[in-house]
Amino acid sequence: MISPASPLVLVGAGNMGGAMLNGWLDAGTDPAAILVIDPKLSEAMTVRLSDAGVRFETAAPEGVAAGILMLAVKPQMMEAVVAGLGGLVGPQTVTLSVAAGKTISFFEQHLGGAVVRSIPNTPAMVGRGITGAVANAAVTAEAKAEIDRLLSVCGPVEWVEDEAMIDAVTAVSGSGPAYVFYLVECMAEAGRKLGLPADLAxxxxxxxxxxxxxxxxxxxxGAGQLRQNVTSPNGTTAAALDVLMSDEAMQPLFDAAIKAAADRSRELAS
Structure with a gap:
């Protein structure tokens, strides 16, 4: 459904948009079927697009009807950005958002038609992400399959039927890499407190x-089985897990943390 006549239009080629773009090109997507719109392209991305033969503009050009219009800009910029994109939307255009906090109804109101809302995460930048996605009723099976193909260049895609589930997806996987990075910080700090040099820890x-x-x-x-594989009875790992798995320890903290993220996702969308 994308072609030079109905291109895949990427608005925003920063970290996430750039990761997707690199994945498409590496997967063999026709460069002539891609149009990038970004007023502040990095020097590296400008070179990448020029070398690949991908057209890029600082603003939406006239006379182009997107096959897929992918929006990869920050949520706080979205309203201003979509105000200038109406000319890109034709009868067959599917709008694809990869930004948190903007609902399907927001895009229906501003751009109309078929809309997919998706939440990738930052490991997409190394091809190891995962994306949650939901489509409105106007998205055809063919369009959904094409969008699944585009998103999956950076990792698997999990589709949900109810848009309300996207807040939980955001809380678990969209924000999740930060929790893992913080886990590393905590483990390293605990090691430092036991006497290890900070860099070694x-x-x-x-x-x-x-x-x-x-x-x-x-x-x-499964994760539970892998945990058990590491845990010898009455050993060092078991001693640590007795602390981490106590009633007031890790699970309640994660319950509260992920609920806070989901609540914030709903607030941003309201």
Missing amino acids: MRLARATVTGAGELMHRSPD
């Missing part, structure tokens, strides 16, 4: 978390 914590993530990625076992 950070290297140990960082490699442990990235290694555990890769093991979980490759293993067919």
